[in-house]
Amino acid sequence: MSEPVKDDRKNEGEGNRTADRKYREDLQRHVESGASEDAAEEAEEALQGPEGDELREAEAEGKAGRTTKPRSER
Secondary structure, eight states: OOOOOOOOOOOOOTTOHHHHHHHHHHHHHHHHHTHHHHHHHHHHHHHHSTTHHHHHHHHHHHHHTOOSSOGGGO
8 A cells, every 4th residue: 555645735724825815916917917908808899799699698697696598408
């Protein structure tokens, strides 16, 4: 039988401060990169394009917390 691998990482459990700090740092980098603006412009164009109705329907389903039929069955 093989020996268990020693893991030096500390399990911080719920409320993991290390993960929270990394998430916040990564989020800050993402916002500062301007990628959010590009994504917002792309989304606006999609809403105004031919797929706009489908996107609004999907948004309404998401806000309702459920879906009607899978998209493949529509």
